[in-house]
Amino acid sequence: MANYKHIGFNKPYLTGKETIYITDAVASGKISGNGKYTQLCQEYFENKYGFEKCLLTTSCTDALEMAAILIDIQPGDEVIMPSYTFVSTSNAFVLRGANIIFADSSPDNPNIDASKIESLITSKTKAIVPVHYAGIACDMDAIMEIANRYNLFVIEDAAQAIDSYHIGKDGVKKALGSIGHLAAFSFHETKNIISGEGGMLVINDTQFSNRAEIIWEKGTNRSAFFRGEVDKYGWVDIGSSFLPSEVIAAFLWAQIEQLEDIQIKRKSIWNQYYAGLQQLAADKNFKLPQIPDNATNNAHMFYLVFESLEKRMEAIERLKSKSIYAVFHYLSLHKSPFYQDKHKGGELSWSDHYSNALLRLPMYYELSNEDVATIISTLKNE
Structure with a gap:
């Protein structure tokens, strides 16, 4: 390897x-x-x-x-x-x-x-x-x-x-x-x-x-x-x-x-991800984060939403093969071992979809432009 x-x-x-x-x-x-x-x-x-x-x-x-x-x-x-x-x-x-x-x-x-x-x-x-x-x-x-x-x-x-x-x-x-x-x-x-x-x-x-x-x-x-x-x-x-x-x-x-400096750098990384992955998202049918008209972006995280659990796992493994560590996020709390018997509501399909399909990419101040470019090219399977 x-x-x-x-x-x-x-x-x-x-x-x-x-x-x-x-x-x-x-x-x-x-x-x-x-x-x-x-x-x-x-x-x-x-x-x-x-x-x-x-x-x-x-x-x-x-x-x-x-x-x-x-x-x-x-x-x-x-x-x-x-x-x-x-x-x-x-x-x-x-x-x-x-x-x-x-x-x-x-x-x-x-x-x-x-x-x-x-x-x-x-x-x-x-x-x-x-x-x-x-x-x-x-x-x-x-x-x-x-x-x-x-x-x-x-x-x-x-x-x-x-x-x-x-x-x-x-x-x-x-x-x-x-x-x-x-x-x-x-x-x-x-x-x-x-x-x-x-x-x-x-x-x-x-x-x-x-x-x-x-x-x-x-x-x-x-x-x-x-x-x-x-x-x-x-x-x-x-x-x-x-x-x-x-x-x-x-x-x-x-x-x-240093909040202002930190925010400038994080937003720069976020924007590089977004620009670099737009076409791939359209080609591969996954979604990039969208900032609605009633919100601003503090660049806390950059995430992708795939079609399925399988597609997300493929992306995780592809990145991991190049020593890049991306992670999923929350599991729906209404299906947790502690609360599943207490949940009286019905299916929460979008919550479950994000649990199965959302992937968070590396995001931190010292991530270089070259690092972000490597992550993007890896996702493109280049």
Whole structure:
């Protein structure tokens, strides 16, 4: 077998400032969280994207779990979300006793099909959780209209959606994560900006702001105490240790400083893939990602959707033969071992199709033009 250059699926990008800021955080003597770097990160996101309030968390999973507590999910409540998503989207609500009502994906992309949501609403429905797959906006105009009409909460799972926007029917451009009552972001090492593990809860509905801080600080009013708003702090609500250390926040701050540069490079890679694969997609009858008119592209991932599982496996093996590692993504949660007996709905054919046919290509900052060209030519079987 020929000795090909290994091209992995993901490689975490380091800006060079991470260890400098981590050293500074350690030297400050304040490394347990909610210090200088936590504040810098939170204020940056609030100012840049118009988020009402941000709280860094140790993961996007934690942010979603905080959201479930904030909207007071009770056993028997129903939460509508796509089946084609990561398990954390569901787990956050299942842990509070909710029943998950899975909706199908759109024929155009893996996002929830907004036209399928209303028929799933019952007297027990508490929330809708749209997932902005690949950083591409769900139809938030339709989702918010339904939510407002039925008095439901909307929690945006924006794990993949940093620096991406929704363009409303009114032409107004809003950052993903700023539209729903609450939103959750991820800074896992596979995301556009990273802190290894890490996440963020966004609170857009101010009724949740004070309680969010309490839940974030293990159910105590510790944050208010340090601001001098109360003369002592104690246990006032349920909560957990959701806030990250200053080490994580310092790492993230180094990434935030380079966000614009990172985005320029990722979009360049995305565009090279798209241009190089357009004709092949037409010839081989697979689909490239489409950016709808109501969305922007943050170049979180580049994926292909084949006709079948077999066609996808052929592509995976062809790439692997040249030491290129492409991967599939989610398995439909309604068919998972844990939830298949609990799913009361019918077939979700588009979700299953993406589970069987979607392939993610390598996407990371240090992927060179030559690497992308090699991946394209390999897919062309050249």
